[in-house]
Every structure is written in C-alpha cells, then in structure tokens.
Amino acid sequence: MKNVFTGGLLLPALASAACISSGDQNTINSAFQSGGQNAVVQLCPNALIQITDIVKFTADGQELSTQGYPTDSSRATIQVAVGSGASTLISARDLNNIRIKNIQLEGNRQNAGFLSGGDANIIVGGVTSGGQVISNVASRNPRSWSCLHVIGSGQDNNPCRNVTLTNNDIGPCGQSGTDPASGDGLWADGISLDCTASLVQGNTITGSTDGGIVVFGSPGSTVTGNTVKSSSQYLGFGAINLVDDEYDGSYAGVTVTNNNIIGDKLFNIGIGVGANVWSFNDPSALSGPVTITGNTISGQVSFPIAVNGWTNGITVTGNTVSGVTSPKSSFADASQCSQAIQSVFNSNANLIYYPAGISGSQNLQSGFVATPGNATNFLCSSLPLPNSVTFQPGQLTVVSDSGPFATLHNVIAQYQGDNNLVVLQAGSPVWASGHTLPNGGNCGSPSGCQLKFGSDGNFASFFNGVQQWSTNTSGSGKSLVVLNQAPWIQVKDGSGNVIWDTTKNQ
Ligand SMILES: *[C@@H]1O[C@H](CO)[C@@H](O)[C@H](O)[C@H]1NC(C)=O
C-alpha cells in the first residue's frame, strides 16, 4: 500500500498521513493519477467536497476513505454541487481490488434536481477479476436510478466477479412517481447488483423507491443480513428483487438469507422471485437453484414473497411473515390489480405463488397460497386510493395519453390519444365523452390534444388549440369532481350545486 501524500517513506501509519480537507473532484482525481496503483486517498473527517464531475479511480488497488475510518456522521462527504451536470459521484469500474470505505455520498437530488439521462451515485464492477470492496459508505439521494450500481462486464465469458458490499447505509433513493416534464421515473434502487460471486452483507437500505436490493442474475452471489426498509413518505416497489434476466436468467447458487424487510409506508413486494412477478414479463423463466431462507418480513408489505416464472430449483424455507400488517386494505389498495392478484390481496396471503409458473425441484415452506390463475405484475398495488378527487379551476391540464388524470379506488379517468375522455371501472369503460377527432384522427406525437379545467371554470378538450368538447361552464364552474361511482364527473358552482355532470352530455 502506498500513500500518495507521504510517499510511504517516513510515516508508516495511515493515521498520520495527510488528508484532503477541501477541494473538488480534481483534487481527488489528481491524487489518484499521481499515486497510481494501490494509492490510498484519504479525506479528512468532516470534510465536505463539492463536485461538478465524477471522482474516478484510475488504477488497480486504489482506495478512497475517510482518515481514521469513522462510521458515523464524521465520515467525509462528497456532494454533487447545485447547478452542475454531475450525477455519478464515484466510478471505479473495470478495476481490481479497489476500496471505497467510510465516506458519505450525497447525490443532492433534493437541491440539484432529478437528472434525466444521469447515472447511479456509485458505479463499480465491470470488467474486474474482483476484490472490490465498498464498506461503511453512505449513499443517498441519487439524481438518477440507483444509489449503488455494480455494473456487469457485458462479456459472457468474462463476467464481473467478487464484489463485496458490506455495512453500507443506503438511502433515501429516489421518490415515487414520474417526472411530468421528461416522462422518466423518479424512482431509484438502493443496491443494483449485476456481478457474479459477490457478497451483499450487513447493509441498511432505507427509503429505496424502486428495488431495495436488485439482484440481476449474478450467479453465486450472497445477499445476507441486510435491513431493507421502505420510505416513510413514498411507495417502494420491491425490497429484494430476483426478477431480471441478465446472465441468461441464471441465479444459480444465489442465496438470500437472514435479511430483515420492513414496509413503512408501503412495499409492493418483499422478495420478488421470477420472470413474471415485476411489471414486465421476461421472455422465459429465470433459473436456480436459489435459496431464500431465514428472512423476516414485517409491516406494510402487499405481497411479502411472490414467485412466478422460475425453473431449475427453488428453496424458500424458514422465512417469517407473521409481522406483516393485516388486513392489507388498511395500508394499500389493489383495486387496479388483476383479479388473480386481488384475490390473494383480499385473503391477506403473505406467501404467494403461481404453481404452473414453477418447474423443476422446489421446496416451499408451509403457508404458500396459490394464485387463481397466472398472476403477473405484483407492482399493481398502491397507497390507499380515494373515492373521489376534486380540481379547482386552472388545476387540471393534461395532454392525451399521459396516463390517468384521476386514479381512484376501482376507477380511473383518462384522456385518450383520439381526444376521447373515458372513465373505466375495474378496467371496463363506464362513460366516454365520445368526442373523438373526426375521420378516426389521432392527436399525433407529440400530442396536439389537451384536456383542461380552465381558470374560467370550463372543462374542455382542444386539438391544436381548437375546442372540441366542453361542459359549457365557463364563468360558473368552480370545481371539477371525479368520482368512483355514477355520475363519475361533475362540475359544481361556487355554492356546490352540480351544474354539469355526465348525464348532461350528448
Ligand atoms: C474476493 O474479494 C475479497 C475481498 O477483496 C477477497 O478477500 C477474496 O479473497 C476474493 N475471493 C476470491 C475467490 O477471489
């Protein structure tokens, strides 16, 4: 080990070496460049380094850490500067035996904003023969999709291997929803692992909004003793995911043991296993053998363990789900889910599988409940949904095909790409404005159609600025109400009298 500031000649102990107390990414990057292989670059305790670009490891065996290896808030912080185009704080991919230890990484999404096209806070892995260690690192508020990405090598015959992630404190990562401006998801993973024979142990992930620990195949990897807790504010999709089809869908030798999963506001899925569990369907079943034992799942989790789309070996034993909140309707809503999923939600099942969706050897603990039919997309549950939503004049403006503008218990209202405004109950249309564009026209892309409850109190649709349909309530409309029962949509005046509803159309 060589220390870049002392040359390692006279001062033998790291503790007495100089540390970086100020500067930016260039300060750290020049230390790596001049130090070369095995350079140890240390930040001073409590240092705050603002960056406008990536901190980049440059050679095998390099280390970035806080001097003295504290584990508390005195760990040095690297932070994305507001106004900069930076999102990734540290990249150490394609190198061997690098170490990132005892520092804090602040992606600063709350001040610098979500960055469309950005990347994970930390990127390691890649073309590496291994020995990478990330420990006692805090990573939070990424401007993009993940707090920590162990990236695959992209080479089937030379996969990423042996990355160790231990005792890190991760999160919050992302927030729920979609950025209306870019259409990009605002969610982010805690740890995204795409690397074989790796270890994810003793990490605490709090407030991931996409997957807490997402295992992309990664044959031979171990996920053990981690705590994954959902946000107290936002929906989290899944705590531990085995749902993606990297490595040709192989999870051979993956073990997920003794993890503690806690749904605070809401996790849709505790441990998701298989090709047909997430919002997409992989082209074929994912394969084991995989072992999922000794995990504890508690709190507000809609589907604690769900399995569909697996082959070649699965063991799910000794997991504890007795602490999952019941009934599920007290914290979540599954009215937008398929009938098969609503059935297991309504019966408060915690261990769920689709028997025809598993082939090969299987050892499932007692208490597994079969879904009545091929239940796919367990991400369908949501925070409890209201029975109505009210908009004030000027509060609602949507373009066509932008998703439902009202999502209610069992009902959605949406504005289609043909200018038709429709209300669906349990997936079936119950009312439509009927004013599609003439000659089977559609709104085009980008859409020329707009639906709004204008500041004048009129609820109207427009194509290229020309009004197509309206409730004729300009001047008198003071609120727009969307309901999950007939008459579905109402416009009210200032005294609360209904001056238009769907029975007055056509
Ligand atoms: C994996 O990496 C760890 C940490 O650097 C090292 O101790 C271990 O020997 C490596 N294992 C293999 C099989 O290379």
Ligand SMILES: *[C@@H]1O[C@H](CO)[C@@H](O)[C@H](O)[C@H]1NC(C)=O
């Ligand atoms: C379940 O449905 C998914 C999506 O359509 C499909 O890919 C999968 O093969 C189905 N599973 C079975 C066992 O039919």
Ligand SMILES: *[C@@H]1O[C@H](CO)[C@@H](O)[C@H](O)[C@H]1NC(C)=O
């Ligand atoms: C609004 O007024 C126009 C013109 O009087 C009429 O053609 C249309 O049907 C009315 N729309 C509704 C929703 O009542």
